[in-house]
Amino acid sequence: MKKFLFCISFIMCCTLAGCGQAKAEPVTRINTAMGTMISQTLYVTDEESADIYSKEIMQLITDLEENLLSWRLATSEVYTINQQDGNPDGIILSAQMTNIISDCLAVSEAGDGALDITIGPVVRLWDIDKWSGQDTSAYVLPTEEQIKEALENTGCKGLSLEGNTLYFPDNMQIDLGAVGKGIALQEILDYLQEAEGQNKPDAAVISVGGSVLTYGEKPDGGAWRVGIVNPANPSENIGFLSLKGQWCISTSGDYERYIEINNKRYHHIIDPKTGYPAESGVRSVTILTKDGLLSDALSTASFVLGVEEGSKLAEAFDAEALFIDNEGAIYMTDGMKQYFTK
Ligand code: AMP
Ligand code: MG
Numbered sequence: 001m002k003k004f005l006f007c008i009s010f011i012m013c014c015t016l017a018g019c020g021q022a023k024a025e026p027v028t029r030i031n032t033a034m035g036t037m038i039s040q041t042l043y044v045t046d047e048e049s050a051d052i053y054s055k056e057i058m059q060l061i062t063d064l065e066e067n068l069l070s071w072r073l074a075t076s077e078v079y080t081i082n083q084q085d086g087n088p089d090g091i092i093l094s095a096q097m098t099n100i101i102s103d104c105l106a107v108s109e110a111g112d113g114a115l116d117i118t119i120g121p122v123v124r125l126w127d128i129d130k131w132s133g134q135d136t137s138a139y140v141l142p143t144e145e146q147i148k149e150a151l152e153n154t155g156c157k158g159l160s161l162e163g164n165t166l167y168f169p170d171n172m173q174i175d176l177g178a179v180g181k182g183i184a185l186q187e188i189l190d191y192l193q194e195a196e197g198q199n200k201p202d203a204a205v206i207s208v209g210g211s212v213l214t215y216g217e218k219p220d221g222g223a224w225r226v227g228i229v230n231p232a233n234p235s236e237n238i239g240f241l242s243l244k245g246q247w248c249i250s251t252s253g254d255y256e257r258y259i260e261i262n263n264k265r266y267h268h269i270i271d272p273k274t275g276y277p278a279e280s281g282v283r284s285v286t287i288l289t290k291d292g293l294l295s296d297a298l299s300t301a302s303f304v305l306g307v308e309e310g311s312k313l314a315e316a317f318d319a320e321a322l323f324i325d326n327e328g329a330i331y332m333t334d335g336m337k338q339y340f341t342k
Contacts, residue, residue: 029054033061036209042201049199069180086170098164107297108156111313114304116272120175121150128268131259147275181211182296211250231255231283239342250295252303253284269303280306282323289319307331
């Protein structure tokens, strides 16, 4: 529900601000995929084009989940990889998976393991995927012992990527949940850039859960406005980013998926050092960069690291970061300040 409200307010921002004199008009389509809401505002000359392109984009996201990213579906490459844990000959990866894992390992290494694509067993233990709409009275917190045990099979240091061959130990599992939405943004961007046809969208704003792609120039020459959610009240924005042209913006927040037990909030971003939801003093991190995967990888890692180390990590990848801390205070990297309005 909170995500829905966020999307609606975001869409209203885009739609109201997007009515220039040019021929292309914003048309919005909303669907679900990857367990989240997908909102597409496409600048097209007619409704029919919006239907055609939005359907193709939805298909792209579904294919990505089914063929590449899902840890659940036996059709995906991640699933196949996870079946071969401990294979001494290593596992040959597709070119796309090689790039994904290579980028994730780079962020993991630079961020002292804060992004951990082997954290899956701990995520399963917390049962995060089943939190939304769950009856909390039936929920049992994992024990310290269970967490300790699950952590034994995690840590990106266990992974070794040599060319396109991945080596990883017995009982380790890959989970790309922290970067899936960003990978989807990148795929959509590539698709829009390569699409042919007279009626293809010249400009678009597409959100996949907490990750947003802005593409092209608004026909009226104005800036895209991307809302930053107030973690204390996720149905409203605390401010917005004004952006021109192509950007990827990903937010990781403790309000996105959580469960409350005995008045304590347990959220979905795990500190790989402890196995518990990260307590770095921040409630949300927004990353701004040109690259989809990086925006998503850095938002998760920077959440775990907190303001100081998280800012350094973002800047190491030429990205900008905005943090909202537990008291509602806003911190930004210097480069972010020019885009943010409260
Ligand atoms: P995001 O919303 O992009 O920050 O991604 C959070 C999701 O990534 C969670 O729902 C988990 O599936 C997974 N996850 C949680 N903590 C981590 C972590 N430290 N590193 C990698 N993946 C994580
Ligand atoms: Mg992320």
